[in-house]
Amino acid sequence: MEDWSKYYASRTSRMTASDIREILKLLDQPDIISFAGGIPDPALFPKKEIAAAYQNILTDPKRSTAALQYAVSEGYQPLREWLAGYMAKLGVQCTADNILITNGSQQALDFIGKLFISPGDTVLVGWPTYLGALQAFNAYEPVYDVLPGPDNNRTPESYGGPGHSKPKFAYSMPEFQNPTGTSLTLEQRKQLLDVADIIDVPIIEDTAYEKLRYDGDRVPSIMQIAVERAGGIDNCKVIYLGTFSKSIVPALRIGWVVAPKPVLRKLVLIKQASDLHVSPLNQMVMHEVASAIIEPHTELIRKKYKTRRDAMLKAMATYMPKDVSWTKPEGGMFLWVTLPQHIDGSELLKTAIEKARVAFVPGAAFYADRSGHNTIRLNFSLNDPPVIEEGIKRLAGLLQDAKAAA
Amino acid sequence: MEDWSKYYASRTSRMTASDIREILKLLDQPDIISFAGGIPDPALFPKKEIAAAYQNILTDPKRSTAALQYAVSEGYQPLREWLAGYMAKLGVQCTADNILITNGSQQALDFIGKLFISPGDTVLVGWPTYLGALQAFNAYEPVYDVLPGPDNNRTPESYGGPGHSKPKFAYSMPEFQNPTGTSLTLEQRKQLLDVADIIDVPIIEDTAYEKLRYDGDRVPSIMQIAVERAGGIDNCKVIYLGTFSKSIVPALRIGWVVAPKPVLRKLVLIKQASDLHVSPLNQMVMHEVASAIIEPHTELIRKKYKTRRDAMLKAMATYMPKDVSWTKPEGGMFLWVTLPQHIDGSELLKTAIEKARVAFVPGAAFYADRSGHNTIRLNFSLNDPPVIEEGIKRLAGLLQDAKAAA
Numbered sequence: 001m002e003d004w005s006k007y008y009a010s011r012t013s014r015m016t017a018s019d020i021r022e023i024l025k026l027l028d029q030p031d032i033i034s035f036a037g038g039i040p041d042p043a044l045f046p047k048k049e050i051a052a053a054y055q056n057i058l059t060d061p062k063r064s065t066a067a068l069q070y071a072v073s074e075g076y077q078p079l080r081e082w083l084a085g086y087m088a089k090l091g092v093q094c095t096a097d098n099i100l101i102t103n104g105s106q107q108a109l110d111f112i113g114k115l116f117i118s119p120g121d122t123v124l125v126g127w128p129t130y131l132g133a134l135q136a137f138n139a140y141e142p143v144y145d146v147l148p149g150p151d152n153n154r155t156p157e158s159y160g161g162p163g164h165s166k167p168k169f170a171y172s173m174p175e176f177q178n179p180t181g182t183s184l185t186l187e188q189r190k191q192l193l194d195v196a197d198i199i200d201v202p203i204i205e206d207t208a209y210e211k212l213r214y215d216g217d218r219v220p221s222i223m224q225i226a227v228e229r230a231g232g233i234d235n236c237k238v239i240y241l242g243t244f245s246k247s248i249v250p251a252l253r254i255g256w257v258v259a260p261k262p263v264l265r266k267l268v269l270i271k272q273a274s275d276l277h278v279s280p281l282n283q284m285v286m287h288e289v290a291s292a293i294i295e296p297h298t299e300l301i302r303k304k305y306k307t308r309r310d311a312m313l314k315a316m317a318t319y320m321p322k323d324v325s326w327t328k329p330e331g332g333m334f335l336w337v338t339l340p341q342h343i344d345g346s347e348l349l350k351t352a353i354e355k356a357r358v359a360f361v362p363g364a365a366f367y368a369d370r371s372g373h374n375t376i377r378l379n380f381s382l383n384d385p386p387v388i389e390e391g392i393k394r395l396a397g398l399l400q401d402a403k404a405a406a
Numbered sequence: 407m408e409d410w411s412k413y414y415a416s417r418t419s420r421m422t423a424s425d426i427r428e429i430l431k432l433l434d435q436p437d438i439i440s441f442a443g444g445i446p447d448p449a450l451f452p453k454k455e456i457a458a459a460y461q462n463i464l465t466d467p468k469r470s471t472a473a474l475q476y477a478v479s480e481g482y483q484p485l486r487e488w489l490a491g492y493m494a495k496l497g498v499q500c501t502a503d504n505i506l507i508t509n510g511s512q513q514a515l516d517f518i519g520k521l522f523i524s525p526g527d528t529v530l531v532g533w534p535t536y537l538g539a540l541q542a543f544n545a546y547e548p549v550y551d552v553l554p555g556p557d558n559n560r561t562p563e564s565y566g567g568p569g570h571s572k573p574k575f576a577y578s579m580p581e582f583q584n585p586t587g588t589s590l591t592l593e594q595r596k597q598l599l600d601v602a603d604i605i606d607v608p609i610i611e612d613t614a615y616e617k618l619r620y621d622g623d624r625v626p627s628i629m630q631i632a633v634e635r636a637g638g639i640d641n642c643k644v645i646y647l648g649t650f651s652k653s654i655v656p657a658l659r660i661g662w663v664v665a666p667k668p669v670l671r672k673l674v675l676i677k678q679a680s681d682l683h684v685s686p687l688n689q690m691v692m693h694e695v696a697s698a699i700i701e702p703h704t705e706l707i708r709k710k711y712k713t714r715r716d717a718m719l720k721a722m723a724t725y726m727p728k729d730v731s732w733t734k735p736e737g738g739m740f741l742w743v744t745l746p747q748h749i750d751g752s753e754l755l756k757t758a759i760e761k762a763r764v765a766f767v768p769g770a771a772f773y774a775d776r777s778g779h780n781t782i783r784l785n786f787s788l789n790d791p792p793v794i795e796e797g798i799k800r801l802a803g804l805l806q807d808a809k810a811a812a
Binding site for chain 1: 408410413414415416417418421422423443444445448451454456460461464465470471473474475476477481508509512513516517520521522523524525527538541542544545546574575607608641642643651655656657658659666668669675676679680681682683684685686687688711766
């Protein structure tokens with residue numbers, strides 16, 4: 001076989017298989033209880049509404065032609081306009097000209113990397129942070145530094161010190177972060193904006209789980225605060241990433257970016273060169289479905305996932321040994337578990353699949369430096385409460401055994 | 407407004423609006439005869455079959471769940487298997503493990519850039535070449551050099567001389583090239599492979615117009631020849647890009663890459679980090695539609711486009727001044743026109759839209775060095791013969807006027 005590596009770009013050395021996706025491939029066996037994926041419950045997919053929308057559009061002579069032809073890179077205009085209204089309800093005043101449609105928010109993360117990162121540039125991320133963001137950014141060869149936040153006492157000055165290049169942007173998921181499930185308070189969001197202002201970096205705000213709040217009051221988005229401070233979206237320094245993957249379905253691959261116009265125009269050029277545009281048919285269907293049902297539908301999702309989060313928290317409290325701790329998220333899809341220092345998440349996963357038939361994602365994958373070996377991420381959105389209880393019980397049993405053996 | 411440019415990566419300096427797409431936006435006026443786009447005739451879209459496929463899949467309880475959920479990055483397995491069979495009929499023996507599904511072949515071009523190009527690397531392209539390939543590659547900051555071929559007498563040695571870094575890959579569209587409409591003969595394909603072998607570069611073979619042959623016999627693809635020479639796909643050094651955009655519809659955004667397994671595995675990682683996967687619903691629909699109708703359907707397309715190509719060639723011969731020359735393509739969607747040296751394609755476009763209400767794409771956009779100022783690209787796939795004749799007559803009239811004025 002030919003040796004291709006000599007032809008590859010230097011960035012490919014950082015392209016490695018995702019732990020999550022590789023594990024997900026192995027989870028076809030029906031006897032495994034999986035807390036691994038970050039995937040929505042398919043029983044909640046609005047199949048009828050989606051099927052009807054495809055039929056409506058494809059049997060309409062005029063709309064079907066637009067739905068099946070090449071289209072502009074910005075996205076389907078009525079969807080962008082609807083999203084501008086949706087953003088206004090979330091407190092962010094903008095127009096369709098501030099909105100680009102992407103293939104889910106994963107593509108937006110790739111575009112952010114493409115737009116901002118030259119090799120060696122510093123990017124600020126959570127420690128831990130969303131694995132998919134690290135994968136998207138890695139292609140552009142950044143170095144990572146720690147996002148200012150409640151988990152550290154970084155001063156603005158520390159970002160300019162020796163060994164630190166000036167960061168290009170800060171990436172934050174302030175609501176029910178993947179992987180920890182935790183959120184930033186209003187005060188913490190303001191502090192993040194203050195530090196970003198001092199060290200002069202834009203903030204990328206990823207809101208993938210925004211609709212999945214089960215308790216507590218809504219907190220204004222970072223972009224909302226920034227737009228209010230700046231006196232208008234085109235003067236703010238925040239880029240907002242939204243997606244329908246968690247609120248409607250993932251498979252239409254529809255996300256959106258909200259950004260000041262000059263940035264948006266650059267992102268449109270990137271979209272054009274990357275894959276021309278998102279399927280106009282899928283955009284039209286998402287427009288029809290989301291505008292009709294997003295609020296009642298996400299209410300259903302929240303009800304269902306809340307009982308599952310509660311079931312997992314209850315099972316954790318009931319079964320876990322005392323030296324294990326975990327987050328209590330107000331929303332999202334995940335619990336983040338800290339194990340005793342001597343337990344390695346990856347090792348535990350092997351034992352868990354083999355002996356307890358339970359799967360999860362080892363936490364190290366979510367750290368830019370692959371630290372956090374004694375952490376794991378548990379998903380609660382996919383399984384019913386009795387399955388959740390059984391899975392946590394089995395996992396806790398393994399940890400009790402490990403303790404007894406130690 | 408904030409100055410964002412200080413945050414941007416260096417690659418953004420090469421991201422400029424596409425002439426074609428910017429012009430296309432202006433062509434809504436119904437009195438303009440447009441030869442500008444490279445878009446298929448929507449009257450030929452198999453709407454009924456597509457609508458039926460969406461309905462079949464979305465009303466099937468099991469398939470609808472898979473269609474709407476997150477999926478593997480490689481693509482929908484039955485589509486990949488069908489494509490392996492399709493490639494075998496085209497003379498390329500491969501398996502599903504050699505195939506990745508992408509958002510049209512534009513995304514494959516982006517991935518090729520991401521995989522191979524470090525800033526400053528040399529890429530060999532046609533002079534002219536497909537504009538979208540230049541846009542996709544530009545994000546990775548290559549320099550361009552001339553693809554070895556019938557239009558030049560480059561020796562293999564000339565690629566290693568002073569001022570030339572060793573090329574990373576050669577990009578070729580051997581069938582009905584966009585923009586010229588010309589094809590490489592079997593002998594020319596073999597010569598290209600010979601030179602690529604000597605200078606040690608892989609070939610990227612873009613087959614976007616492969617199904618649109620109106621005359622002449624099919625010529626084996628570069629990949630077919632390379633696989634035969636190498637004794638198997640995994641030993642060859644060609645990457646093949648296919649798409650359904652021209653043979654079925656563009657808007658489902660389904661293309662595919664065929665590559666040796668080690669390369670394919672890298673491309674899968676790139677797909678995962680870039681946008682996870684293509685819509686599984688769209689992949690399932692394309693699988694159902696393409697496997698049922700691709701041969702009879704493309705026969706219809708060929709019949710229709712052939713009459714249009716013939717109409718354009720006839721009108722060109724009838725109306726154009728003697729100092730204008732053009733290609734006589736055996737397939738595809740385009741004629742490539744060379745004007746007298748003193749006429750600039752961009753200037754002509756302005757006059758043509760204003761005075762003759764005819765649009766086309768100036769040829770300079772297709773040259774990596776923006777040369778070829780006296781060339782233009784004419785599309786013949788979208789308009790009926792009488793409209794084509796009228797448009798060419800108007801355009802020829804302008805050129806006659808220019809001549810008279812000169």
